[in-house]
Amino acid sequence: MSSLTTSMAQHLIKSVKVFLRFCRRQDDMEKDDPLWQPLTGAAERSFSAVEDLKSENETRISPKIIAQPTRGLVDEKIYIRVSNLIPNKKFTLRCLLQSEDKDLWHAYGHYISDDIGVVNVAEDVCLGGSYTGKEPNGLIWSLKPVPGSRPALRLRKQNVFIPFLLNISVHNGHINDDFKDACSLALTVMERWYIAPGVSRIEVRENGIHGTLFLPPGPGPVPGILDLWGGGGGLVEYRAALLASHGYASLALEYISTGKKSTSLNNVDLKYFEAALHFLKSHPKVSNEQIGVFGLSFGTSVALNIAANQNRISPKCLVCISGSHSVKIDGSLADVFADIEINTGKSKIDENNHVIWREFNLPRLADPSNKVKVGNIKCPLLLIAGDDDQNWIAVESAKDMENMMKAAGNEHLLTTIIYPKAGHLIEPPYSPHIRFSNYIILGEKQKVVMLWGGQTKEHSFAQEDSWEKILDFLYLHLYSSSSKL
Amino acid sequence: MDEPFQLEVACLPPHCPVTLRSTLCSEGNDLWESFSHYVSDERGRVNVSKDDSLGGSYIGCEPMGLLWSLRLAVGGRQNIRLRKKNMQTPLVVDISLFDGHTIDNFNTQTALAMTTMERWYMAPGVRRIEVRENGVVGTLFIPPGPGPFPALLDVWGLAGFMEHRAALLASRGYACLALAYINHPELQLGSGMGISYFQESWKLLQSVPQVSADRLGLLGSCFGAAIFILMASELPDISPRCLVAINSPSGLLNPGEGNYLEKLQRLLPETKLDANGHFMIKDAILAFGIDLERSLQAGGIQCPVLLIVGEDDQCVPSLESAQKLEAQMRAVGKGHLVTKLSYPEAGHLIEPPYHPVMRSSSFILPGQTVTLLWGGVGKPHAAAQEDSWRRILEFLDKHL
Numbered sequence: 057m058s059s060l061t062t063s064m065a066q067h068l069i070k071s072v073k074v075f076l077r078f079c080r081r082q083d084d085m086e087k088d089d090p091l092w093q094p095l096t097g098a099a100e101r102s103f104s105a106v107e108d109l110k111s112e113n114e115t116r117i118s119p120k121i122i123a124q125p126t127r128g129l130v131d132e133k134i135y136i137r138v139s140n141l142i143p144n145k146k147f148t149l150r151c152l153l154q155s156e157d158k159d160l161w162h163a164y165g166h167y168i169s170d171d172i173g174v175v176n177v178a179e180d181v182c183l184g185g186s187y188t189g190k191e192p193n194g195l196i197w198s199l200k201p202v203p204g205s206r207p208a209l210r211l212r213k214q215n216v217f218i219p220f221l222l223n224i225s226v227h228n229g230h231i232n233d234d235f236k237d238a239c240s241l242a243l244t245v246m247e248r249w250y251i252a253p254g255v256s257r258i259e260v261r262e263n264g265i266h267g268t269l270f271l272p273p274g275p276g277p278v279p280g281i282l283d284l285w286g287g288g289g290g291l292v293e294y295r296a297a298l299l300a301s302h303g304y305a306s307l308a309l310e311y312i313s314t315g316k317k318s319t320s321l322n323n324v325d326l327k328y329f330e331a332a333l334h335f336l337k338s339h340p341k342v343s344n345e346q347i348g349v350f351g352l353s354f355g356t357s358v359a360l361n362i363a364a365n366q367n368r369i370s371p372k373c374l375v376c377i378s379g380s381h382s383v384k385i386d387g388s389l390a391d392v393f394a395d396i397e398i399n400t401g402k403s404k405i406d407e408n409n410h411v412i413w414r415e416f417n418l419p420r421l422a423d424p425s426n427k428v429k430v431g432n433i434k435c436p437l438l439l440i441a442g443d444d445d446q447n448w449i450a451v452e453s454a455k456d457m458e459n460m461m462k463a464a465g466n467e468h469l470l471t472t473i474i475y476p477k478a479g480h481l482i483e484p485p486y487s488p489h490i491r492f493s494n495y496i497i498l499g500e501k502q503k504v505v506m507l508w509g510g511q512t513k514e515h516s517f518a519q520e521d522s523w524e525k526i527l528d529f530l531y532l533h534l535y536s537s538s539s540k541l
Numbered sequence: 542m543d544e545p546f547q548l549e550v551a552c553l554p555p556h557c558p559v560t561l562r563s564t565l566c567s568e569g570n571d572l573w574e575s576f577s578h579y580v581s582d583e584r585g586r587v588n589v590s591k592d593d594s595l596g597g598s599y600i601g602c603e604p605m606g607l608l609w610s611l612r613l614a615v616g617g618r619q620n621i622r623l624r625k626k627n628m629q630t631p632l633v634v635d636i637s638l639f640d641g642h643t644i645d646n647f648n649t650q651t652a653l654a655m656t657t658m659e660r661w662y663m664a665p666g667v668r669r670i671e672v673r674e675n676g677v678v679g680t681l682f683i684p685p686g687p688g689p690f691p692a693l694l695d696v697w698g699l700a701g702f703m704e705h706r707a708a709l710l711a712s713r714g715y716a717c718l719a720l721a722y723i724n725h726p727e728l729q730l731g732s733g734m735g736i737s738y739f740q741e742s743w744k745l746l747q748s749v750p751q752v753s754a755d756r757l758g759l760l761g762s763c764f765g766a767a768i769f770i771l772m773a774s775e776l777p778d779i780s781p782r783c784l785v786a787i788n789s790p791s792g793l794l795n796p797g798e799g800n801y802l803e804k805l806q807r808l809l810p811e812t813k814l815d816a817n818g819h820f821m822i823k824d825a826i827l828a829f830g831i832d833l834e835r836s837l838q839a840g841g842i843q844c845p846v847l848l849i850v851g852e853d854d855q856c857v858p859s860l861e862s863a864q865k866l867e868a869q870m871r872a873v874g875k876g877h878l879v880t881k882l883s884y885p886e887a888g889h890l891i892e893p894p895y896h897p898v899m900r901s902s903s904f905i906l907p908g909q910t911v912t913l914l915w916g917g918v919g920k921p922h923a924a925a926q927e928d929s930w931r932r933i934l935e936f937l938d939k940h941l
Contacts, residue, residue: 117753118688120714126664221665225686243686245666253633254657273635274655535552 119173119242123224127247129301130220131485131523134177134193134246138226141173141241148185148231149175150240151195152202152223156214159205161488163187163198166230175226184230187513195224196248197516199488203233208505210493216257216297219247248486250294252301257293260307263331266321267309268293269339270300276341279348279534280305282332282371286353286379287393289498290314298484299350302527304534305342306350307332311358311389312498325388329362333369346534350375350526353448353480357383357428364432373533374433375526377440378480380453381428381460382420393498400497410492410507414446421449421456430457431464438471438529440522442478446509450480473525475518479510485523489515542632542660543709543894543930545605548589550638550654553581560597560639561589562647563607564614565632567623572614573897575599575607578642596642599920607636608660609923611897615645620903620912622700623896628669628682628708631659660895662705664712672718677742678727679720680704681749682711688751691758691782691941692716694742698763699723700904709893710760713934715941718746722765739772743779756941760785760933763857763889767791770866774841783940784842785933787849788889790857791839791866819901819914821855839866840873847880847936849929851887855916859889882932887925888917894927 117140124135141147150164165182167175178192186198201209213220225240251257254273260266268291272278281304283296289312296308309332313321337344349371351359356379363374385392402416420426430437439457441450454472461467475482479491495506510518553559562576577597579587590604598610613619625632637652663669666685672678682704684690693715695707701724707717720742721728747754759769759781766789772779812820848863860883867879884891890899904913917925 117756118686118690121686126712127659127661223666223685240687243666245664245685247665252657253659254635254655273657274637275652 119226121224121226121242121244123222123244123246125246127219127249129252129298130248130250130487131298134196136177136195136224138169138175138242139173141169141175141226143169143171143173145169146228146230147175147241148227148229148238149177149195150223150225150227150231150235151199152225152235153199153211153220155209155211156218157209159209159211160202161199161211162202162235163195163200164231164233164235165191165194185232193486193520196222196486197488197520198512202235208492208494210490211488212292213250213294216250216294219249222246222248250301251297255297255300257297260335263335264328265309265332265335266311267291267307267332268296269336270297270306270308271341272300272303272305276305277343278303278305278341279346279372279530280307280336280339280342281530281534282306282329282336282347282349282359283308284311284349284351284355284358286355287312287498288314288495295350295484299530302530304348304530305336305339307336314496314498323388323390326361326365326385329358330369333362333371337369345372347371348373348375348530348534351379352377352482353379354383355379357381358385360428360430360433361385363435363437364428364430371435373435373529374437375440375529376437377482377522378442378445378448378450380417380420380448380450381430381457382417382426382449382453384426384428406507408492409505411495411504412446412507414449414509417449418452421452427456427460430460431466433461433466433469436469436471436529436533438473438526440473440475440482440518440526442475442480442482442510442515442518444477444509444511444515445480446507447480471529473522475514475522477511477514478518479515480508481510482515482518482522485520486516487519489519542662542705545895546658547604548607548636550579550581550587551585553585553587555581555583555585557581557585557640558642559587559653560641560643561587561607562637562639562652563611563634564637565611565623565634567632568626569618569621569624571617571621573611573623574614574647575610575612576643576647577603577606577610597644601920603920605895605923605927608634608895609898609926610919620901622890622899622902624703625662625705628663628704631661634658634660662708662712667708667711669708672745673727674745675741676729676738677720677745678702678725679718679742680707681716681718681746682707683716683749683751684711684714688716689753690714690716690751691756691937692718692746692749692752693758693760693937693941694739694746694769695719696722696761696765696769698765700763701725706760706893710937715758715937716746716749716752718742720765722768736772736776739768740776740778743772755782757781758783758785758937758941760787760937761789762787762891763789770839770842770846773844774839781844783845783847783936785847785849785936787891787929788851788854788857788859789848789866790859790862815855815914817901817912817914819912821914823855823858839869840875842870842875842878845878845880845936845940846870847933848882849891849933850881850883851889851891851917851922851925852883852885853887853916853918853922854889855914856889880936882929884921884925884929886918886921888922889915890917891922891929892926894930895923896926898922898926 119140122137152162163186165185169175181190182188187194225243227238231238256271258269260269283306285292291310293308296306299306349359356376359374360381399416404412439454441454443451461470489512492505492507496503558580565573575598577594581587593602594600599606636656638654668683670681672681697703702721704719707719710717761769766786770791850859850863852860901914
């Protein structure tokens, strides 16, 4: 007897355990693929390693690795348990992944099996390696390029329809970083996906907008999110795909061209973002009211400008990571970048030749004309920053924003979380932390190594914790608040 | 496929009646569906793992009901088992939410929301290798890694060759050879029937480099199980570490050599039909087996045996056979090796967990297609699939 009105017709089904598509057959892999284990070769090699697993009565048997979930989203926690090991002996657990650029990343931990020959990563203490202590997810958040890799790499997913394949292996003894001659006693594979089954990907090239829309399955309407990355430019899709997997129609928007394609995106102004918001709102599967904006780095500045501007489209909430309000967008972005670049010559170089941008924008905070009038923001705002951010003045900006909003009387809308020892690139959970990486400064077409900051363990905690808080925040303001009677 | 899922609905008004519907499109393009009725709680939520279904394809608290109660949709083909041939792709299940308590005409209504779930038989990294060697026809599934692994030979009954259970077992750490011995186009005529064929497949499995040659087990359903029991009992070169037999007629039927399907066809005139015109083979086999000389002697088995019995099995006299087999082994002092799991109201087709429960389905014999009654009632049969699988994995873990 209940009929649901359209405003209440936003429903979410959360399917917690889902398995995703396209298992890549090991048979299809190339023979020189380091992850390939040929049927005979590896077996013969491993027999000698397994020899000393023989105890008196039992013949050789492989240790068994249970790694769950076998197929999961990248933000899901993992569970790894190894059994059938010789009790009370040293073993190394290793996680190996090959990026789409063919670089190898790995993480490893030193353990000692218990009295029944079991290592349980969730409960046991790791004695060394890429991480130490009791770290259930250590094998994924501490991933780093293997020795001998190209320098200054960053792991980013390009094609969200192919998962990351994590090879989890166990080895005798405590091995340090060099696994070239270490054959595994056992191996299993986990798939990590940025996109859940049923989510669809739609290229958006209309009204001058350049982006990719990810839609959750179902008739909708669902809340929408405009997803903005930073000054590195290009079209980065993986976070939007992940947000769609959590029930939000998410538009990953390109607003800075990296010059690889012939798009003329380097001259956009706020109207461009307004068009993107309008596109989202008017999509038949997207709610026309429950729209949020999610920004990182320069994307945060854009988000703050949109929200503070008295334009027609005001978002329902904002998530702002590692950014600053000290970048006011009045005209085109090209002008804004020019304004910033006047100062890049003042950026520091550290002893490793890494570029530090952190300080040179500090003076902007002193000048009100540089700053977005955050006192005009009318929606809840979640501000996230790391205090070891070497790229932007995120922490100082957060404090200044708080002061401005207190003065304007809207500080009740603000939630600030500062993570100690976290750096600039606060990404979705378990993205490997990198303290620096290759970066192209677009205006100058110059390739540098940019220092982002952060200490791996604390930064990884920040990613894990902030994501949970972000999802709760988005749910509160875009889903449940709408269904109140 | 054997892992449970959690399903929650949120952001509903409180105390709102809704219908959850699951649909699946099989490889044969048949639509399977199931639906259930819930009422949201005071926070506007439905949690399928905790809440009771008030009606539909199942009632009560059934976390996995939306899978095992799937049935062929009205208007399409009927009486066909759900079979997946391609192990490299998942079964895709869509779950939709509808307003109110609906029982039909879902296609004319707009769903409020929807989500999609993939169910896989094969874990990432598991290798699938088609085997055509020395006349042996089958598919080998090997877990990822160098091994060596314990191994299993897996067979089904007279319905023919299926890979899904072997794929699942490999996903659980066992190198598993799904063996074809009947109804397979590549089987050389006659070669699938002799005992030497099974001996050959045993030797082949032992010779796989990733297999630990002295940790082999046998796992079979129905007729296949009877063949395995014969092998384990009578052939000295076949020494499994353990044996699992699901609804085997072995205590009363000697598979012997020869054309099994013809034997089955000869049983048909003596077979009773139930009220729906479905064949109940069981009584015919029972009558057939009263001649004790012909029944299989299992006393030669040296290894632990796990017998899974559906007490409502209408196809083979599973309970009677299991009791007979246990008695035979007890008679030679090996009763302690036998574990019998008997499930009331479970039928013949005890599949891996969450498989749709089918009480009868069509069966192809030479020259005719009939509908066989398998037996089994919804929830108890589904529970039997879930419990027996858990017990099978524990049994294999212990002995292999």
